[in-house]
Amino acid sequence: MVHVAPEPCRSPAARPLLEIAAIFRAHGEVYRQRHTVNADQRAAMHAIETCRTAALGGHLDVCDTCGHERPAYNSCRNRHCPKCQSLRQAQWIEQRLTRLLPTHYFHVVFTLPAALRPLAHCNRRRLFTLLFQAAAQTLLTLGHDPARLGAHLGITAVLHTWTRELQFHPHVHCIVTGGGLTLDRAHWKAARRRYLFPVTVLSRLFRGRFLAALTEAHRNNELHFGGRTQQLGDAVAFQRLVDELYRIEWVVYAKRPFGGPQHVFRYLGRYTHRVGLSNQRLQCIDATGVRFATKGGRSITLPTHTFIRRFLLHVLPAGFVKIRHYGLLAAGNATTQLERARDLLQSHAVPDPALPSGVGALDWQAQLFQLTGIDLTQCPRCPHGRMIRHAVSPARPPRRTDRGPPHLGRAA
Numbered sequence: 001m002v003h004v005a006p007e008p009c010r011s012p013a014a015r016p017l018l019e020i021a022a023i024f025r026a027h028g029e030v031y032r033q034r035h036t037v038n039a040d041q042r043a044a045m046h047a048i049e050t051c052r053t054a055a056l057g058g059h060l061d062v063c064d065t066c067g068h069e070r071p072a073y074n075s076c077r078n079r080h081c082p083k084c085q086s087l088r089q090a091q092w093i094e095q096r097l098t099r100l101l102p103t104h105y106f107h108v109v110f111t112l113p114a115a116l117r118p119l120a121h122c123n124r125r126r127l128f129t130l131l132f133q134a135a136a137q138t139l140l141t142l143g144h145d146p147a148r149l150g151a152h153l154g155i156t157a158v159l160h161t162w163t164r165e166l167q168f169h170p171h172v173h174c175i176v177t178g179g180g181l182t183l184d185r186a187h188w189k190a191a192r193r194r195y196l197f198p199v200t201v202l203s204r205l206f207r208g209r210f211l212a213a214l215t216e217a218h219r220n221n222e223l224h225f226g227g228r229t230q231q232l233g234d235a236v237a238f239q240r241l242v243d244e245l246y247r248i249e250w251v252v253y254a255k256r257p258f259g260g261p262q263h264v265f266r267y268l269g270r271y272t273h274r275v276g277l278s279n280q281r282l283q284c285i286d287a288t289g290v291r292f293a294t295k296g297g298r299s300i301t302l303p304t305h306t307f308i309r310r311f312l313l314h315v316l317p318a319g320f321v322k323i324r325h326y327g328l329l330a331a332g333n334a335t336t337q338l339e340r341a342r343d344l345l346q347s348h349a350v351p352d353p354a355l356p357s358g359v360g361a362l363d364w365q366a367q368l369f370q371l372t373g374i375d376l377t378q379c380p381r382c383p384h385g386r387m388i389r390h391a392v393s394p395a396r397p398p399r400r401t402d403r404g405p406p407h408l409g410r411a412a
Contacts, residue, residue: 018282020082020311023290023304024049031308041312047078057394061376065385071392072376079322080315082278092323093268099329099338101154102345103188104178105258106196107267110135110206111171111251115241118228120170125317126222127214128170132157134210135172136326141205142197143180143327151180151189152337154328159316162276164294166302166310173271175264178257181328181341188344194257203252211242272323276314 028045031037037045050056058073075084112120112131120127136155143153154177163169179190217223218238225233232238258264277292283299284291291301302310316322325331328338379385 018285019279020277020282021048021051023285023307027304027308031305035305035309037312040318041315043318044078044080044312044315047076048081051076051078051081051083054392055394058392059389060392061387061389063379063382063385064388066379066382068379068381068385070380070387072389079273080275082275092272096156096268099325099334100261100264101177101328101338101342102261103190104193104260105264106176106178106191107255107258108135108139108174108176108196108202109171109253109255110138110174110202111169111253112210113245113248113250115245115248117168117170119223119225119232121168121313122224122226122229125320126217128159128316128320130210130213130217131170131172132159132324134206134213135174136324137209138202138206139174139176139197140327142201144183148197149180149189149191151182152327153177153180154338154341155326156329157324157326158271159322160271160274161314161316165300166276166307166313168313175258175267177328181337181344185337185340188341196254196257199252199254200249202254203250206252207246207250211245215242276311 024045028049032042032045052058052073052075054071054073056074056076058071061070061072062068075081077084110131112127116127120131135157139153139155143149143151156175158173158175159170160173161168161170176196178193178196179188181187182189218235223232225231232241258267281293282290283293284301285304289301289303290307291299293299327333328341377386379387
């Protein structure tokens, strides 16, 4: 079992001056009136707008020494809210650490080509699922190939749908074990340290797997066609698109391999619960629109309604699972093949001093202190007081956002 303690607590970070919630509160209602917004997007907007406000109720923290009072409102816990992910991310990571194996890991990214993005936009649940499946099948198939590795890999895949400019760009990040359990379960077979599989082979097998599954979905009438994709309902037009996609190279990016479980932990902390845009990247909100940082020190300014539209592009379907596990890391193998692989690896493993004991017993306030350096139990006014928590009811019941037809207008 691998346990990884969080990084040492940092100095308390200042709360961002600009928030996506403020943009939604100021412009969200007008946007909903003028654009088509589906139920999932409405729910995400409402959650972000009311997060940590009196609308959701909360607590009144009162110092037991000086009587200082501080309201602490409840979080919305919506997975698209930029204020609700840090603690949830830390708790998820702690739960997943028991499945990390003491070996090196690779990082492979599978991306859908631009020509498929309109179809993915109209068929999010179906095409995101096909993306997961094609990526995992590609890695598992090559891993099973005796000419390449001849072993059963472990894979964790995370869906992202955005670029730094908030454009729609579906891709999955895959964390892959640096080796696998031989098919007879007798040995652990390590992959090379700097190389897993050829990128060209990964790309072409991924392309073939995805397009075969997409063609089958079209044949079974499982796809929806609207807007720019309406003509693809015709079998001839759809086959023409598939033929064109077979003629181009698909982007599969193999990043530098991880050195060990401690590097995987840091990766998980950055990627698993990330949303399309954090509050920290906002730079300016004014009459011209919203300016936010992109990459390389650059920034972009978007009209407010364009910014909202782009943010909502990345709201996932309700209940859609964006982090999935395959091979040795699949839930069905957690107590069988995964433990067999761990036993084989630990018999030859050298203890890693960078992996101290776990912190699973910490409550949420202690975990928040580990992450941010913020001690919610200490009185901010007097040096010795402790804040005692008293429940506060919501100011008003949260309104329902999942009923009624969307407003007519330009597509979101």
